[in-house]
Amino acid sequence: MRSTRSSDLSNEQIAKRRNILKGVVVGFCTMAVVAIDNIVHLSAIRVLENVSIATLIPILALPTTLILALSSMVTTNKKIKACGTISHLFFVSTKAKTFG
Numbered sequence: 001m002r003s004t005r006s007s008d009l010s011n012e013q014i015a016k017r018r019n020i021l022k023g024v025v026v027g028f029c030t031m032a033v034v035a036i037d038n039i040v041h042l043s044a045i046r047v048l049e050n051v052s053i054a055t056l057i058p059i060l061a062l063p064t065t066l067i068l069a070l071s072s073m074v075t076t077n078k079k080i081k082a083c084g085t086i087s088h089l090f091f092v093s094t095k096a097k098t099f100g
Contacts, residue, residue, distance in 0.1 A: 014079055021073040028066045035059045 009017070039059065 011083060014076060014083070018073065018076045018080060021069060021076060024069050025066070025073060028062060028069060032062045032066065035062060 036059075039056075
């Protein structure tokens with residue numbers, strides 16, 4: 001797997017990475033809300049009494065993954081602020097999608 005440093009990326013690539021990370025964070029938050037809702041519902045109808053803890057491991061891993069995605073997004077946002085204005089990067093990323 002190839003590792004890319006954020007300093008090697010162009011402004012368009014950084015903006016694209018930021019947009020992808022936003023989608024990932026929103027997806028993980030949605031999954032976490034649904035998972036918590038399912039746990040509350042299942043425990044309310046007393047189905048979780050006979051379930052092993054191993055079935056809850058994916059739900060317990062969600063916060064860790066969410067924290068890693070958030071830290072990546074914060075780093076990317078810091079890089080965007082360091083290299084220029086956000087409006088310029090937004091214009092470049094939408095221009096690439098619309099016209100090219």
